[in-house]
Amino acid sequence: MRFYYAPMEGITLYPLRNIHRQIMGDGVDKYFTPFLTATNNHHFKNREKKDVLPDKNIAFDDYGNQVVPQLMAGNAADFLWAAGEIKKLGYEEVNLNLGCPAPTVVNRHKGAGLLQDPEYLKQMLDEIFEEAAKDSFPQISLKTRLGFSDDKEADALMNIYAAYPVKELTIHARVREDYYSGSPRYDAYKRAVEVYRKSGGKADICYNGNVDSVKSFEKIKDLPCDSVMIGRGLLTDPALVRCLRGGEALKPKELRDYLGALYEGYAQYIPEDRNVIFKMLEHWAFLHVHFKDCDKYLKAIRKSRSKGEYHAAVNNIFAGCEFIGSAY
Ligand SMILES: Cc1cc2nc3c(=O)[nH]c(=O)nc-3n(C[C@H](O)[C@H](O)[C@H](O)COP(=O)(O)O)c2cc1C
Structure with a gap:
């Protein structure tokens, strides 16, 4: 099982990523950056750009390449521009945010806002993956929810995702209207992965949602996934991944x-x-x-x-x- 540090806006910035790695060891397989906004004027904010500069990410050739920049984009052109910039910095993978529930994001048709309009999402992914098929493009992973307001929406979404050569599909086992609270929708997650596979989806699947202890990890052990992404659990217990791998508790x-x-x-x-x-x-x-x-x-x-x-x-x-x- 692989373990990832989830992207968290304003929190999982390079000081935390570097220090977590230096002090807690190399148990985390990937660190996702908070989203960088792919603006339509094709310019990153200085502080966002700084966060992904290779010299800010320790041992870039080794650990640095386990850092995955995440992008927030509402259309293919902006995403493609931003992913190209990320590639120039030496990264092999970029992640598209399809899950942010904040009203300011959703109202701009970004993050989880894209889940509301599967037709538009499909068109956007068509354009993105057509261009990404060309050489010298980073691999693209997606981070999604099960739907906007109802987890039955997952069927249509999984059908769409299955059509592309996605590097990895992370599924946060909630819908947008759950935000981050309540129990994750374990059954709906399981069903979504089944639908994804039946539709021919080949990507590795990453589970996300409320893994914050060895006990909570037990709950998801039987769910289909190749990796687990952890956010708040790692903020609470920086040694959590070591514990999940059978190692020592935080000292x-x-x-x-x-x-x-x-x-x-x-x-x-x-x-x-x-x-x-x-x-x-x-x-x-x-x-x-x-x-x-x-x-x-x-x-x-x-x-x-x-x-x-x-x-x-x-x-x-x-x-x-x-x-x-x-x-x-
Ligand atoms: C403060 C905060 C900021 C977040 N920022 C992002 C973000 O930038 N990009 C993203 O995809 N998800 C973001 N998330 C969602 C997390 O990546 C993760 O999906 C969520 O916390 C559920 O996982 P957990 O139960 O392990 O914390 C954020 C969550 C929190 C609590």
């Missing part, structure tokens, strides 16, 4: 090193203590589960305004709370 020293390295990584990325702390709080929103009865310590972390205050508050949570390892 406090390791978490400290990870947090320390992340702080320094963000400090180079956004040079303002307050903003770095703000980024770290996004991680603490997930990581606090490793500390028993930690409310007052967490509050102090949240209230810190300088690097000194922040590190003192972090020292206190490690010293004052019982450490709870991985969520088995």
